[in-house]
Amino acid sequence: MSTAARFDEIVHAPNRLQVCAILSAVDSADFATMREALRVADSVLSKHIRVLHEAGYVDLHKATWAGRVRTSVSLTPAGRTAYAGHVAALQAIVSNEGLQPGAGLQAGQP
Amino acid sequence: MESHSGPGIGATGMETGEAATALAAIDASRSWLADRAIAPCWYHPAFGLFAGAVIAEAETRSVMLSAWSVAVYTIACGGLMWWNQQRVGVAVQYFDRRTRAVYAAHVLALTGLIAAACWLGLGREVPGAFLAAGILAVPLTVAFGRWTDRLLRVRLRAG
Numbered sequence: 684m685s686t687a688a689r690f691d692e693i694v695h696a697p698n699r700l701q702v703c704a705i706l707s708a709v710d711s712a713d714f715a716t717m718r719e720a721l722r723v724a725d726s727v728l729s730k731h732i733r734v735l736h737e738a739g740y741v742d743l744h745k746a747t748w749a750g751r752v753r754t755s756v757s758l759t760p761a762g763r764t765a766y767a768g769h770v771a772a773l774q775a776i777v778s779n780e781g782l783q784p785g786a787g788l789q790a791g792q793p
Numbered sequence: 794m795e796s797h798s799g800p801g802i803g804a805t806g807m808e809t810g811e812a813a814t815a816l817a818a819i820d821a822s823r824s825w826l827a828d829r830a831i832a833p834c835w836y837h838p839a840f841g842l843f844a845g846a847v848i849a850e851a852e853t854r855s856v857m858l859s860a861w862s863v864a865v866y867t868i869a870c871g872g873l874m875w876w877n878q879q880r881v882g883v884a885v886q887y888f889d890r891r892t893r894a895v896y897a898a899h900v901l902a903l904t905g906l907i908a909a910a911c912w913l914g915l916g917r918e919v920p921g922a923f924l925a926a927g928i929l930a931v932p933l934t935v936a937f938g939r940w941t942d943r944l945l946r947v948r949l950r951a952g
Contacts, residue, residue: 708885
């Protein structure tokens with residue numbers, strides 16, 4: 684089943700798009716791994732994760748092991764749908780197909 | 794936001810080039826992830842040595858020693874997999890249809906090797922049968938392990 688193309692401005696920000704791209708391929712990823720992937724500071728990544736979390740696109744999990752708190756992030760079903768729709772929208776733009784009627788920019792830009 | 798239309802501009806007002814750049818960034822992230830998932834060169838040989846040692850150890854014909862070596866093998870394999878997951882920093886569904894098939898083939902191959910060793914070593918009293926099977930298990934495990942890894946990397950890259 685193909686995903687309906689839907690441009691999502693929350694997902695579209697470059698760092699958040701990278702976060703979603705990585706999370707969509709895995710069950711969850713450590714915060715440290717995400718920071719390494721994006722090559723950004725903790726605060727920058729935290730900000731983007733918070734935006735995705737507030738949109739209901741990611742879940743945060745904290746686990747303590749050997750006295751250290753380890754934070755991992757995973758995409759929610761809503762996040763997977765939004766990401767898949769956004770990728771489909773990008774592909775539609777690239778292939779000059781355009782978007783489905785009514786599938787314009789999603790409101791809720793933080 | 795205002796929408797535009799025209800050559801190279803989608804319904805969202807985004808230029809084709811910008812969309813292509815975003816798609817390229819997605820590909821780059823996926824490639825980064827797939828590269829990160831590559832296990833160190835010694836990883837699969839370590840599994841091979843564990844498996845080989847357990848099989849070769851049966852040459853001693855000691856049930857107690859065999860039971861201990863299976864327990865140590867299980868803990869060592871579990872520890873190595875846990876360590877690798879910590880290193881990569883992601884939790885991923887390791888098995889899909891293809892990797893499950895490769896894993897099943899690996900288990901079948903090792904089972905066949907052990908069965909042959911049992912037939913030769915226990916049934917026909919051929920000396921060194923388990924030792925030979927243990928030695929053969931090493932490259933077998935390395936080959937199947939790297940095959941599974943390759944499939945996983947392709948899956949991660951494809952998304």
